[in-house]
Amino acid sequence: MNVLEVNKKDFESCNSDHPLHNLTRGAGRDVVPLNVTCNYYFISGKGICYGGMKLAVHVANPPPPPTTASLNEKSxxxxxxxxxxxxxxxxxxxxxxxxxxxxxx
Structure with missing residues (x-):
């Protein structure tokens, strides 16, 4: 298996010809940093994407910290x-x- 980051169009069509990044390290050590707020699209190449091996991830900013009013409500x-x-x-x-x-x- 391999982990390829692709754009949305290639994600939808399972096209692995021009990946943005090849994140494959082998032996299950594939690590994907998700530290930028955006949409990420990952597929597995070699036709395996057509079997469902693909994942779309939306990374959003964390919610703001609770205010003192909401802390009082919790108490x-x-x-x-x-x-x-x-x-x-x-x-x-x-x-x-x-x-x-x-x-x-």
């Missing part, structure tokens, strides 16, 4: 988690007491 959700930690055991305890009460009578 509110942690209080609801804490409530669940107390409510569920209480419900189970009440259920166990009820069960014991019913068996006693």
């Amino acid at each position: 509110g959700s942690s209080s609801s988690i804490l409530k669940c930690q107390y409510v569920l055991p209480t419900v189970f305890a009440i259920g166990a007491l009820w069960d014991a009460f019913v068996w006693f009578w």
Whole structure:
């Protein structure tokens, strides 16, 4: 197998005649740096692309860091988690007491 970076037109037609880059190193050591925001198109040559061995990757900028307002909203959700930690055991305890009460009578 080989890993070829091609343009969009060659990607769509599985044309490996004029790759932009040949990223094949062999023995599964094919490494592709995706450090530029753009669309990347990779195919495998020698007709294997026609069998589905192709991949399109869209690299986007990372999302902006969260603001302090969204951090405060998240801290509110942690209080609801804490409530669940107390409510569920209480419900189970009440259920166990009820069960014991019913068996006693």
